[in-house]
Amino acid sequence: MQLDTDITYISGIGPKRAATLCAELGIRTVEDLITHYPYRYVDRSRFGRIAEINESTSYIQLKGRIVSMEKRGEGRSQRLVARFTDGSGYIELVWFKGIRFVEDKYRLNFDYIVFGKVALFGQMYNIAHPEVESYNEVNVKRNLGWQAFYNTTEKMKSSYLNSEALRKANYSVLAGTQLEIPETLPESLLKKFSLMPRHEAIRQVHFPKSTELLNVAQKRLKFEELFYIQLSIIRQSKLRSQHYQGYVFGHIGDYFNRFYKECLPFELTNAQKKVLKEIRLDLASGKQMNRLLQGDVGSGKTMVALMSCLMAIDNQFQACIMAPTEILATQHYNSIVEQTERIGLNVKLLTGSTRKKERLQIAQELQNGALHILIGTHALIEDSVQFKNLGLVIIDEQHRFGVAQRAKLWAKNVQPPHILVMTATPIPRTLAMTIYGDLEVSVIDELPPGRKPIATHHLFDNKRDKLNSFIDKQIKMGRQVYIVYPLIQESEKFDYKNLEMGYLYMREVFPDYQISMVHGKLKPAEKENEMQRFLRHETQIMVATTVIEVGVNVPNASVMVIESAERFGLSQLHQLRGRVGRGAEQSYCVLMSSYKISNDTRKRLQIMVDSTDGFHIAEADLNLRGPGDLDGTIQSGLPFDLKIANIASDGPILQVARQVAKDLLDEDPLLEKPEHLILVQQLKKLQRTAVNWGVIS
Ligand code: ADP
Ligand code: MG
Numbered sequence: 001m002q003l004d005t006d007i008t009y010i011s012g013i014g015p016k017r018a019a020t021l022c023a024e025l026g027i028r029t030v031e032d033l034i035t036h037y038p039y040r041y042v043d044r045s046r047f048g049r050i051a052e053i054n055e056s057t058s059y060i061q062l063k064g065r066i067v068s069m070e071k072r073g074e075g076r077s078q079r080l081v082a083r084f085t086d087g088s089g090y091i092e093l094v095w096f097k098g099i100r101f102v103e104d105k106y107r108l109n110f111d112y113i114v115f116g117k118v119a120l121f122g123q124m125y126n127i128a129h130p131e132v133e134s135y136n137e138v139n140v141k142r143n144l145g146w147q148a149f150y151n152t153t154e155k156m157k158s159s160y161l162n163s164e165a166l167r168k169a170n171y172s173v174l175a176g177t178q179l180e181i182p183e184t185l186p187e188s189l190l191k192k193f194s195l196m197p198r199h200e201a202i203r204q205v206h207f208p209k210s211t212e213l214l215n216v217a218q219k220r221l222k223f224e225e226l227f228y229i230q231l232s233i234i235r236q237s238k239l240r241s242q243h244y245q246g247y248v249f250g251h252i253g254d255y256f257n258r259f260y261k262e263c264l265p266f267e268l269t270n271a272q273k274k275v276l277k278e279i280r281l282d283l284a285s286g287k288q289m290n291r292l293l294q295g296d297v298g299s300g301k302t303m304v305a306l307m308s309c310l311m312a313i314d315n316q317f318q319a320c321i322m323a324p325t326e327i328l329a330t331q332h333y334n335s336i337v338e339q340t341e342r343i344g345l346n347v348k349l350l351t352g353s354t355r356k357k358e359r360l361q362i363a364q365e366l367q368n369g370a371l372h373i374l375i376g377t378h379a380l381i382e383d384s385v386q387f388k389n390l391g392l393v394i395i396d397e398q399h400r401f402g403v404a405q406r407a408k409l410w411a412k413n414v415q416p417p418h419i420l421v422m423t424a425t426p427i428p429r430t431l432a433m434t435i436y437g438d439l440e441v442s443v444i445d446e447l448p449p450g451r452k453p454i455a456t457h458h459l460f461d462n463k464r465d466k467l468n469s470f471i472d473k474q475i476k477m478g479r480q481v482y483i484v485y486p487l488i489q490e491s492e493k494f495d496y497k498n499l500e501m502g503y504l505y506m507r508e509v510f511p512d513y514q515i516s517m518v519h520g521k522l523k524p525a526e527k528e529n530e531m532q533r534f535l536r537h538e539t540q541i542m543v544a545t546t547v548i549e550v551g552v553n554v555p556n557a558s559v560m561v562i563e564s565a566e567r568f569g570l571s572q573l574h575q576l577r578g579r580v581g582r583g584a585e586q587s588y589c590v591l592m593s594s595y596k597i598s599n600d601t602r603k604r605l606q607i608m609v610d611s612t613d614g615f616h617i618a619e620a621d622l623n624l625r626g627p628g629d630l631d632g633t634i635q636s637g638l639p640f641d642l643k644i645a646n647i648a649s650d651g652p653i654l655q656v657a658r659q660v661a662k663d664l665l666d667e668d669p670l671l672e673k674p675e676h677l678i679l680v681q682q683l684k685k686l687q688r689t690a691v692n693w694g695v696i697s
Helices: 015-025 030-034 099-105 137-143 154-158 163-174 187-192 198-206 211-243 254-263 270-284 301-314 326-343 356-368 403-410 429-435 461-476 499-509 524-535 570-577 599-610 614-625 633-637 651-667 674-689
Strands: 040-044 059-072 079-085 090-095 112-121 124-128 131-134 145-149 290-295 318-322 347-350 373-376 390-396 418-423 440-444 455-460 480-484 515-518 541-544 557-562 588-593
Touching (some): 015 154, 040 059, 112 137, 131 137, 145 163, 211 651, 254 301, 254 326, 270 290, 270 418, 270 440, 290 301, 301 418, 326 347, 326 373, 347 356, 455 461, 455 599, 461 480, 461 588, 499 515, 515 524, 557 570, 570 588, 588 599
Parallel strands (some): 090 124, 290 440, 318 390, 347 373, 390 418, 480 541
Antiparallel strands (some): 040 145, 059 079, 079 090, 112 131
């Protein structure tokens, strides 16, 4: 057996289970299986005794015999109950499913190993759906120790691919030494950092002999993972700065100056000025710019984008701005056209619903250079969009775009254009640098003056009357209201508010008001139409899903109600809240939740109530939930998926891994030394399995 052996060769995994594993977790080969790491461990290093069980007992492993079995209950509530003893007392083993199978399989008065979670039912302790195995040498050997638990899905469980099945599959692959697991790190690194060899680490991580060995094994695997990510990112950025020169935007010209003097509708904030200076230096430096612009919602990133475009145009280059949704692209287009009317810019909009005739016109003007700024959705990256001389690409709300999509923009001129990526998801700065390699980071850390902080409240569902009378008062004062729902269709499993139900409910409560509804399943034109109606104040209430999350600008809307707020991540709540507070009026955000929420959830919502600082919230979110949930921003920015390391909690390992990768590349930039061959091979392998990372950070 080898790492690339198909999993159907593992005993107990036939074609059907293999197909499920592949569909659910992408596991095809032995290597995929053994790198699907456990998410937690339970102590099975000893046999417990029934007499010792008390309220604090959670998992227990017992050795003993079944003395009787009987079915109880009727129909759906029927269950099989086995009385089990180890000599020190009795406990019940209970099955609700697979009763016939269990009945046939287990025998009375035969030695078994039983393992499971203890619960108190009535006066009696029981274990529901325990693991039961014959007590023999092989089984004892496999089970004794720290036992790993694996993430599985509902579909897997229904094909009996539960955690236990995965453990057994791993055991049959990893027990003994038939499977060769080659080393992936150079000898020198293993020595220098006393890292456990890979084959041992993998075996320990699935079947730990002790907690100490488990820790050493995990550390080794996390280091490897983070090290290769850093190696890949740093190497790419080195290659990039060697290969690509940047277009030089040497001077500030007429367009910029006239705009600044005649059209600028407000004084720039100091933060905007600072960022524009940073961008200006980049654009004139002769190196290709790759800059991430972070700025909280409402901090005025669009103006920075526009003025950067003017720098390009003054130097005979074209610019484009790409937004994640049609609504947002249209909004950018409208405001930029309005603001630049006096200086005679040629600005066009290209989205999925642009008509053919208009498309042809755009294509022509792009090629003859008449078009200055093209604004659009991902329609911009299509190969048919060809510029005469593209110099600057601005990507708004970056996390919505995949890496591969962005890479295509690079190819739109002889040399790659300058890139400015704008995001309102505040990634803590150190983290951003670490993850994006040498992507430069600019921050707008100041809001335009005169903004009143948004007052945020958390209400339970039973206070709905109070909410409704508040909404009514605000609308009577001339304001508009957003109501955001997490789901479009009723989910059977969860009792979350449904958008359509919510819409009908609002119509019932407010028969005199006009209500818009926007969700992801509308056609772009319908969506746009509803948004426009709301913007023109023809409707007072906008009921929507999170499609309105990014960018929509309706200054007169002053109330944001978020239904089932417990369903959203903090960053997303913050983003949604940023839709209000854009005008002169005092704005409000109301987080509605069910009364039955956990303490953690209550804490999270309280963070929103207490703070309007996006960075503070992002950091709190990171601490509470880990980075996997930062809207996928961070995860999607990585060249390979993380399987064992965690960017937030493994910070110290990450720092070391980064430094090691840096030193190594300083010493051997092209990885030509014989001892580094192993690195090149492993990078190639990782890149094959990941999306084409291209050259963009
Ligand atoms: P975001 O950073 O969320 O994209 P926008 O660029 O949409 O923010 O700006 C939010 C609002 O603030 C817009 O209405 C914009 O015109 C306004 N704005 C931007 N900069 C300033 C400024 N310096 N002074 C006053 N208003 C500003
Ligand atoms: Mg914006």
